[in-house]
Amino acid sequence: MPDQAISIEKLTFNYGRLKVINDISLEIPKGSSFGLLGPNGAGKTTLIRLLTGLLKPSSGSISCSGNPPSPANAKNIGYMPQMPSLYSELTVKQNIDFFARIYGMREKHQRFQRVDEVIKLVELWAKRNISITQLSGGMKQRASLACAIVHQPPLLFLDEPTVGLDPELRAHFWEYFARLTSAGATLIISSHTMDDAAHCEKLAFMREGKIIAMGSPSELKASTGKPDANLEDAFLYFVRLGEVTANV
Amino acid sequence: MYNMLTIAQRTITQLLRDPRTLALILIVPLVISSLIGYSMPSKDLLNSTLPAILAMLVLFFGFLLSGIAFLRERSQGTRERLMASPVSRQDILIGYLLGFLLFTMIQTLILFFFSIWVLKADFTGSLWQIIVFQILIGILAVCLGIFISAFAGNEFQMIQFIPLIIVPQIFVCGLLFPVDQMPIFLQWVSRFLPLTYGVDGLRAMMLQGKSLTNIGKDIGVLGAYAVGLMLLAGISLRRGHGA
Structure with missing residues (x-):
């Protein structure tokens, strides 16, 4: 049995001429909560739809617990659309x-x-x-x-699960998600709010179809070099870093 | 099979829990039948036009009901959810077909029995065989509705398909004018449209007393259309192509 719940290699998805997902590779270990964080249009929902098999990659590969997404494996996933x-x-x-x-x-x-x-x-x-x-x-x-x-x-895809919830209920949801991961389930959660993202064990910052940074919330915050940085600062840091790199 | 029946049962429960839609499903055929029956100048005219009118109404009601309901599955996002689940395309399509067919059949039976019991229309031929043939038209109507809904983005667009898909069939099926008196090209068009065969078959049974075995061509064409439309609808439901 593979230790990775999800393995993605060089995944690309084009919608017409538009590259909605651009060369993404990542691995998500079993029993963890993984957050996809980014603004609207970053490609989070498209990535989740690719992982559930609703969309077919233009190139690259996806493996969910060792198998490509298919109706035969769909029994093992839970999907909460946006x-x-x-x-x-x-x-x-x-x-x-x-x-x-x-x-x-x-x-x-x-x-x-x-x-x-x-x-x-x-x-x-x-x-x-x-x-x-x-x-x-x-x-x-x-x-x-x-x-x-x-x-x-054992594998749950949650697309913006806490949108429109009051803070008390949101906290309740996150408590439950933590219980699910400690029971061995793997959660892939998309969000555009930094508060939500902080609850995930590991995060991928997404922008324009790419993953611009990946790590635990504390690692990402630490990358900024500022002791009091929050996730928003970290996101902006990596956005600017990407822009600087692109201009060099 | 289990998933198929689960989807059919859910479709039926959904409509049963919507009293206004349910009332319209039951009342509209009665209103239309009454209008047609009482507007006919003579009983002979009613008898001769009834098979074509019944075939046309079964197609119209079945198309409308299944098309809009299937479209809603997409617009409310539940189709995407279904497509991410272990159910197959066949489960979805046949499950829906079975669910809608129940209501299409109820409408068909209302139209038919109102015509023969209340309007006292005469017919020859076997009652059960006429009903079986109408069920076949109903199956075709549901398949057509499900298939066409793939091309509509919303309910408004779905309604626009009625003048495009249903009305031309009414004009060239022989209900208003005999097909052999139409221009040659329209006669050809008529041969490619399923309602023509529904009208032909029902006329042969109700007016000439023919049995199902005598109208094999009509049954074959309607059946082939239904299967073909279901296969095409299945293509539009492929996983990996969004929902």
């Missing part, structure tokens, strides 16, 4: 149950138990029989997360 992506007429419980079923949880008793468990986990128990249209934005995010984790995947 927008909630739920069936609006169905209730919270019906949505989660549907995703549990298509991810292979066929045994009814076990499935119902797990569905109830994740509903409680995302604190939607009181709303479980309410249709998605009647939920607030934050509640929809929680229901969407529940759909992604109900089958307990």
Whole structure:
């Protein structure tokens, strides 16, 4: 069994003439949380969609636990898209149950138990029989997360999972993500907020389809040479460094 | 099979939980049938035009229902989520087909039985065989809706496909004017459009009392169209090409 949950080599994705992902190589060890941090349009969502197999690379290779992304391996991944992506007429419980079923949880008793468990986990128990249209934005995010984790995947892709959540709920999400990684799951999380990124064990700063820096949050901050630097300073430092290098 | 049925069940549950849409699905065929029936100047005219009208309405309702519902799957992002899951393209397409077909069939049966029970339209031929043939038109309509939805970016565009895909078929299928009295090029166009065969088959059964075995060509063409459209819809759902 490979120790890397994800291995990417020289990955490129072109959309027409536009290079959306530009020669990315990285490895993500199993049981870690890996953040993709960058502004809108940096290529974070495209990279996640390539990793889930929704998009096909223009060149380069991707391996998820030793295999290329395919429907056969899809059972082992959980995917939470940027927008909630739920069936609006169905209730919270019906949505989660549907995703549990298509991810292979066929045994009814076990499935119902797990569905109830994740509903409680995302604190939607009181709303479980309410249709998605009647939920607030934050509640929809929680229901969407529940759909992604109900089958307990070892590899989880979360595209901007905390957008629109209040600080308390955001903290709650991050506590849960930490529990998942300590239980052995690998999390790949995209974000454009520095606060979120600080929770990840390792980060990749992305800009214009490239990874401009990679390391733990403390390593990245330390690279600036300033003792009080935050992640925003670190990001700007690497952006400027890239511009200087490009001009040399 | 399990995933296919799960998707079909979800599609049905979704529509059942939307009372307004459900009411429209049930009421619209009744309103249309009443209008057609009571606007006909004579019963003979109703009897002779009913097969073509039924074929046209089944195609129209099935296309609209499945096209918009399948498009919504994409616009609300759930299709992307499905494509990232272990379900196959066949599971998605046939699951949807089964789900929509139920409602298309309900509409078909309403149209048919309202015409023969309330409007007292006459027909010859076997009742169950006529229903089976209408189910085939319904399958074609759902396949056409699913396929065309791949080309629409939103519900508004999907509606615009009605005058492009459905209306020309109504004009050249023989409902308004006999096909053999049309210009040659329109007769050729008519031969390539599936509604022509739906109308032909239903007319042969309801007016001439023919059975399914006598209309093999119509069944074959409609079936081939349905399979072809499903295969093309499958291409638009390929993994690795976005969702």
